[in-house]
Amino acid sequence: MAILLNLETATTNCSVSIAKDGELIVLKEHDSSNYSHAEQLHIFIEEALQEASLSSKDIDAIAVSKGPGSYTGLRIGVSAAKGLCFSLDVPLISIATLESMAHQVVLEENTVIIPVLDARRMEVYSTVFNASYSEIRETRAEIIDENSFSKYVENGKVIIAGNGAEKCKDILTHLNFEFNTSVVPSAKEMAKLSYQKYQNKDFEDVAYFEPYYLKDFVMQQKKVK
Structure with missing residues (x-):
């Protein structure tokens, strides 16, 4: 136990x-x-x-x-x-984080899920998983445009899930895209x-483990009036 x-x-x-x-x-x-x-x-x-x-x-x-x-x-x-x-x-x-988000959605066969977290401006953090929740594209920080994730909609439904999905709605217009903004x-x-x-005894080294930030931390500067 x-x-x-x-x-x-x-x-x-x-x-x-x-x-x-x-x-x-x-x-x-x-x-x-x-x-x-x-x-x-x-x-x-x-x-x-x-x-x-x-x-x-x-x-x-x-x-x-x-x-x-x-x-x-x-x-x-x-x-x-x-x-x-x-x-x-x-x-x-x-x-x-993105893997656990993917598991919130029950997937049909031939469905791809792309969990997306809001980053700065039009950027999101994303990973692509197949219907078996296996990673088929690594995690990236990327700016969303009309060509984003286009290769995956050719074969069936693609679920964009997470708070970053709001950024994608108006840009990704292919009918095979489905958006789920409720995944947290x-x-x-x-x-x-x-x-x-x-x-599997897949453990981290407690002394040296660090979070996966993906991008460097940028402190927001207050505007000078």
Whole structure:
């Protein structure tokens, strides 16, 4: 039996789940545009443990969403995960944010899903998965234009899922595109993915692991009046 704690902080959704052998026991999450992760994450962890009637000593591994996503959100999640791993002496598992997003959507045969997270201006973070949720194109930061993802609509339906889908609606006009803006990264979908990695002993080096930012952090400068 394996009890895993999953942390998702890559976007505005602060999300914590506890799963037993890949089956969800407790989910605590709150999606706020104010990025409440610093205040809420450890509270959610404590509440989730209480609801599951567990203590931190019962945790066998910590899984964290590794990105891409918000620089600050990822830092908070990974720092918390690493701190727990060190204090509890348990392994660290990383889950690709876009992969867990893909698993929120039930796919028909010959369907492609492209989870997209909003980046700057007309840019998104994206990865392409087939109907078996296998990655068929690597993660990229890319500017959306009328030719984006055009090769995939030739063979059937393509689902664009995530908060970046809003940018794509007016530009990607092929009838095989379908848009789902309700998909938000959540620790719920991490439950099965982290357990698979736990079984395979696919662990990270706690001391050296860093989030997958994909792009360098750029601090926004205030305009001088």
